[in-house]
Amino acid sequence: MTTTDKIHQTLRDSAGMRWLVLLLLAFAMFCSYIFMDILSPIKDLMQSTRGWDSTAFGTMQGSETFLNVFVFFLIFAGIILDKMGVRFTAILSGAVMLVGATINWYAVTDAFQGSGLQTWFTNNLNYIPGFDELGISPFYRGMPASAKFAAIGFMIFGCGVEMAGITVSRGIVKWFKGREMALAMGSEMALARLGVATCMIFSPVFAKLGGVIDVSRSVAFGVVLLLIALIMFIVYFFMDKKLDEQTGEAEEKDDPFKISDLGTILSSGGFWLVALLCVLYYSAIFPFQKYAVNMLQCNLVFKEVPTDSFWATNTVTILQYCIMLVVAGASFASNFMKKASMKYGLLTLAGVLLTVFCYMGYMRQSAETVFAVFPLLAVGITPILGNYVDHKGKAASMLMIGSMLLVLCHLTFAFVLPEFRDNAVGGVVIAYLTILVLGASFSLVPASLWPSVPKLVDAKIIGSAYALIFWVQNIGLWLFPLLIGKVLDKTNTQLVADLKNGVITPEEAAVSYDYTAPLVMLACLGVAALVLGFILKVVDKKKGLGLEEPNIKA
Numbered sequence: 296m297t298t299t300d301k302i303h304q305t306l307r308d309s310a311g312m313r314w315l316v317l318l319l320l321a322f323a324m325f326c327s328y329i330f331m332d333i334l335s336p337i338k339d340l341m342q343s344t345r346g347w348d349s350t351a352f353g354t355m356q357g358s359e360t361f362l363n364v365f366v367f368f369l370i371f372a373g374i375i376l377d378k379m380g381v382r383f384t385a386i387l388s389g390a391v392m393l394v395g396a397t398i399n400w401y402a403v404t405d406a407f408q409g410s411g412l413q414t415w416f417t418n419n420l421n422y423i424p425g426f427d428e429l430g431i432s433p434f435y436r437g438m439p440a441s442a443k444f445a446a447i448g449f450m451i452f453g454c455g456v457e458m459a460g461i462t463v464s465r466g467i468v469k470w471f472k473g474r475e476m477a478l479a480m481g482s483e484m485a486l487a488r489l490g491v492a493t494c495m496i497f498s499p500v501f502a503k504l505g506g507v508i509d510v511s512r513s514v515a516f517g518v519v520l521l522l523i524a525l526i527m528f529i530v531y532f533f534m535d536k537k538l539d540e541q542t543g544e545a546e547e548k549d550d551p552f553k554i555s556d557l558g559t560i561l562s563s564g565g566f567w568l569v570a571l572l573c574v575l576y577y578s579a580i581f582p583f584q585k586y587a588v589n590m591l592q593c594n595l596v597f598k599e600v601p602t603d604s605f606w607a608t609n610t611v612t613i614l615q616y617c618i619m620l621v622v623a624g625a626s627f628a629s630n631f632m633k634k635a636s637m638k639y640g641l642l643t644l645a646g647v648l649l650t651v652f653c654y655m656g657y658m659r660q661s662a663e664t665v666f667a668v669f670p671l672l673a674v675g676i677t678p679i680l681g682n683y684v685d686h687k688g689k690a691a692s693m694l695m696i697g698s699m700l701l702v703l704c705h706l707t708f709a710f711v712l713p714e715f716r717d718n719a720v721g722g723v724v725i726a727y728l729t730i731l732v733l734g735a736s737f738s739l740v741p742a743s744l745w746p747s748v749p750k751l752v753d754a755k756i757i758g759s760a761y762a763l764i765f766w767v768q769n770i771g772l773w774l775f776p777l778l779i780g781k782v783l784d785k786t787n788t789q790l791v792a793d794l795k796n797g798v799i800t801p802e803e804a805a806v807s808y809d810y811t812a813p814l815v816m817l818a819c820l821g822v823a824a825l826v827l828g829f830i831l832k833v834v835d836k837k838k839g840l841g842l843e844e845p846n847i848k849a
């Protein structure tokens with residue numbers, strides 16, 4: 296390398312530095328995704344220890360997106376990102392997530408119970424004029440005080456996490472444009488999926504540590520991780536600053552945000568098709584994720600797991616997690632290997648480990664360890680599918696196949712799984728197969744949807760386009776956890792009455808819901824997504840949007 300080459304080399308020209316930046320951003324998202332679902336695998340414990348019924352649980356979970364949707368925070372986040380740049384917005388989003396998560400944690404601690412704050416929240420915030428009339432309030436009369444306060448924290452966290460999502464996407468574009476951008480995006484999403492698996496496995500472990508149930512321990516674990524996420528963003532800040540010093544660019548000055556940009560995006564038909572498909576598909580996945588463990592508890596009979604010692608309870612769980620890390624590592628490695636034989640060897644190894652993983656989950660017999668396989672498959676194949684879209688295309692077809700699989704899975708959960716309630720082996724096998732297929736669907740759609748956005752809008756307004764899609768998507772992510780909770784209570788009237796009259800205990804009630812109606816509702820979302828996918832494919836062919844074309848042309 297000559298002296299001139301050395302002078303012109305920036306941080307982003309070094310593969311090591313580029314991937315270090317990706318690691319920082321992706322690890323921050325990994326921590327955020329852990330917090331996003333930290334309460335999901337312990338819905339039953341929230342009901343038995345904090346008195347959150349399904350409506351309270353669903354309302355609290357849905358509150359995550361309330362400010363983004365109704366106060367248009369996501370639109371402001373897009374504007375902040377375009378005006379202030381990636382590194383400022385990254386730190387801001389990290390700090391917002393941490394503040395919200397800390398409030399959420401305090402709400403579920405024992406210290407909150409019996410405090411003045413609890414009394415205040417019991418007597419207040421029952422009604423938000425305007426929102427209640429429309430049935431879209433994040434609070435309702437009779438909602439437990441802890442759920443109300445937790446909802447406030449989760450709303451603030453939701454602003455931070457969505458802001459982080461669009462910031463990280465733009466950060467990846469800044470550092471990887473013209474290089475391995477799709478692989479970087481796929482790897483970031485894969486690590487986020489690993490975050491979901493981590494919380495599905497470890498949240499119940501922390502809540503039940505030492506045989507004493509304390510749900511706030513799980514949330515505290517998430518808060519510590521968000522602190523680490525903020526540190527990651529701070530390190531990123533300095534690397535990004537250095538890059539701008541080296542290049543003499545400042546993207547927020549070179550490419551300032553204009554309100555008219557929003558109009559340009561909103562007038563694109565292709566953009567609307569993708570945004571609507573996104574809201575329908577993700578509404579059938581993320582809200583489901585919040586109830587999936589409980590749905591399995593209600594549909595399968597699990598053996599009692601010993602809780603006398605940490606190792607008796609958690610050895611298999613920890614081994615399962617180690618296998619998951621190997622599968623993730625094998626997937627990442629396979630993307631960097633040049634030789635196809637090596638790639639298939641690693642994939643075979645991942646397949647074998649996946650089988651062992653499932654077997655361990657079956658031996659361990661708990662809903663969390665069975666559902667943990669869902670994000671695992673997405674971890675393994677999202678980067679591979681991203682690579683496929685880069686080199687072979689077929690994004691619109693992949694969107695359709697992913698939606699079709701989604702419908703199939705929700706209908707299986709609704710009508711086939713309950714038939715195996717008394718068949719321990721058959722039930723777990725059906726559950727595993729369906730979850731694995733759902734995991735494949737959750738790889739096909741994200742891997743093809745997000746890289747399609749740059750084909751629909753100008754590169755200059757990509758940040759605002761992602762913010763707008765996230766905003767539309769957040770409407771569904773707000774509405775559907777809440778709707779699932781309401782539909783559950785409305786279609787399980789006998790159970791709700793028995794619980795109210797003390798005929799059954801909260802522990803029994805928590806694992807006795809009939810999930811058929813909410814699952815059919817989610818399957819309908821999948822059907823609508825499939826129809827939109829078909830329309831998108833037709834429009835793509837007619838207008839030549841290039842969605843079926845590879846990103847990298849030889």
Ligand SMILES: C[C@H](N)C(=O)N[C@@H](CCCCN)C(=O)O
Binds near residue numbers: 461487
């Ligand atoms: C929940 C969030 N709004 C979302 O849509 N997340 C996507 C990833 C979007 C790309 C982030 N760089 C997901 O599939 O998790």
